[in-house]
Amino acid sequence: MSTPAPAGSYHHGDLRRTLLAAARDLLETGGVEAVTLREAARLAGVSHNAPYRHFPSRDALLAAVAAEGFEALRRTLDAAAAAEPTAALTAQGRAYLRFAVGHRPLFRLMFGAVLESAAHPDLAAAAGLAFAALRQVVAGAAPERAVEREALRAWALVHGLAHLVADRRITLEQAEASLA
Amino acid sequence: MSTPAPAGSYHHGDLRRTLLAAARDLLETGGVEAVTLREAARLAGVSHNAPYRHFPSRDALLAAVAAEGFEALRRTLDAAAAAEPTAALTAQGRAYLRFAVGHRPLFRLMFGAVLESAAHPDLAAAAGLAFAALRQVVAGAAPERAVEREALRAWALVHGLAHLVADRRITLEQAEASLA
DNA sequence: AAGCGCATGTTGACACAGCCAACATATGAG
DNA sequence: CTCATATGTTGGCTGTGTCAACATGCGCTT
Numbered sequence: 314m315s316t317p318a319p320a321g322s323y324h325h326g327d328l329r330r331t332l333l334a335a336a337r338d339l340l341e342t343g344g345v346e347a348v349t350l351r352e353a354a355r356l357a358g359v360s361h362n363a364p365y366r367h368f369p370s371r372d373a374l375l376a377a378v379a380a381e382g383f384e385a386l387r388r389t390l391d392a393a394a395a396a397e398p399t400a401a402l403t404a405q406g407r408a409y410l411r412f413a414v415g416h417r418p419l420f421r422l423m424f425g426a427v428l429e430s431a432a433h434p435d436l437a438a439a440a441g442l443a444f445a446a447l448r449q450v451v452a453g454a455a456p457e458r459a460v461e462r463e464a465l466r467a468w469a470l471v472h473g474l475a476h477l478v479a480d481r482r483i484t485l486e487q488a489e490a491s492l493a
Numbered sequence: 494m495s496t497p498a499p500a501g502s503y504h505h506g507d508l509r510r511t512l513l514a515a516a517r518d519l520l521e522t523g524g525v526e527a528v529t530l531r532e533a534a535r536l537a538g539v540s541h542n543a544p545y546r547h548f549p550s551r552d553a554l555l556a557a558v559a560a561e562g563f564e565a566l567r568r569t570l571d572a573a574a575a576a577e578p579t580a581a582l583t584a585q586g587r588a589y590l591r592f593a594v595g596h597r598p599l600f601r602l603m604f605g606a607v608l609e610s611a612a613h614p615d616l617a618a619a620a621g622l623a624f625a626a627l628r629q630v631v632a633g634a635a636p637e638r639a640v641e642r643e644a645l646r647a648w649a650l651v652h653g654l655a656h657l658v659a660d661r662r663i664t665l666e667q668a669e670a671s672l673a
Numbered sequence: 674a675a676g677c678g679c680a681t682g683t684t685g686a687c688a689c690a691g692c693c694a695a696c697a698t699a700t701g702a703g
Numbered sequence: 704c705t706c707a708t709a710t711g712t713t714g715g716c717t718g719t720g721t722c723a724a725c726a727t728g729c730g731c732t733t
Binding site: 322324349350351352361362365370371 | 689690691692693698699700
């Protein structure tokens with residue numbers, strides 16, 4: 314899906330976006346290991362060093378992809394809550410799980426051990442927003458005082474299930490059955 | 494802590510163990526990225542290709558380290574349950590969390606996205622044993638019919654909390670407070 | 674006790690990665 | 704129209720994983 318360069322032009326015009334798309338492709342296709350600055354450059358049709366004008370390092374590229382992932386996750390969670398207001402929590406849980414299964418390499422990049430989010434503020438921010446979507450729903454459903462604790466427990470439960478599914482230790486069905 | 498080679502001898506004598514120790518050191522010190530076949534060989538005092546007589550690839554070395562990690566985790570969980578039989582479940586939960594915090598890089602290797610456990614049977618087996626320790630305790634504490642489901646929920650909760658702590662998204666205290 | 678097979682180590686090489694420095698180009702602000 | 708500067712390019716360096724060919728000596732067989 315990565316848009317190749319407009320042929321014959323010295324300047325690409327939209328390299329950053331193209332590189333991100335290429336990186337996403339590589340990620341989905343071959344896992345994190347397959348995401349390479351040089352290969353992304355190749356896919357984009359530029360020289361091996363062009364990416365450095367947009368990302369200071371390979372990690373930065375990965376972080377940008379992960380940040381996009383968190384934005385997508387947040388949208389998914391918001392949509393799930395909006396679509397099923399009476400059972401928003403389990404709806405979000407299901408959405409979370411489906412996201413993990415549907416974009417396994419991306420999920421593993423977002424939550425795996427490759428990136429140190431502390432080193433990438435944008436990443437941390439995007440992640441924070443996604444989690445806020447979860448917490449907000451729990452806040453509306455929990456009994457007053459226990460909100461903070463229950464929110465955390467719900468979050469951890471869903472998150473744990475998602476990891477177990479993404480690591481193929483349990484099936485999606487088992488996870489969904491354990492939600493509520 | 495990695496035992497260097499007995500000087501002057503062509504054959505090392507205990508290279509496999511030494512390499513594992515070196516890899517553990519590198520992991521704890523610099524994270525997964527720092528674990529390198531060549532660097533492990535250097536620490537062990539052998540040539541850059543000697544490791545291939547004991548591990549067919551870098552991934553295999555990492556998998557072996559992770560497998561050791563799962564064995565350690567299992568021992569920890571067993572010990573926790575044995576030490577506090579009346580509250581075995583929360584004791585194991587605490588142990589799980591402490592393991593994640595105390596051996597962060599190892600934990601992230603074990604559960605991060607670097608290894609594909611399907612490709613390393615030993616790894617999968619060790620992981621299975623560790624989880625069995627958890628499940629067993631839950632089985633003793635849950636109301637009959639719901640055992641399977643409650644076991645999974647407990648596992649997921651602890652696992653999720655551990656991940657959140659390891660990723661520094663919440664503190665150990667928050668996690669422990671959310672256990673029971 | 675002698676000899677030898679095979680596990681274990683070594684040397685050398687290759688491709689490929691990330692990253693740096695120096696240079697080229699074209700775009701848009703003035 | 705000019706030119707500063709953002710964007711790309713070329714070339715090179717170090718380090719890594721992995722393969723192939725060769726060396727060594729431990730331990731079993733006889």
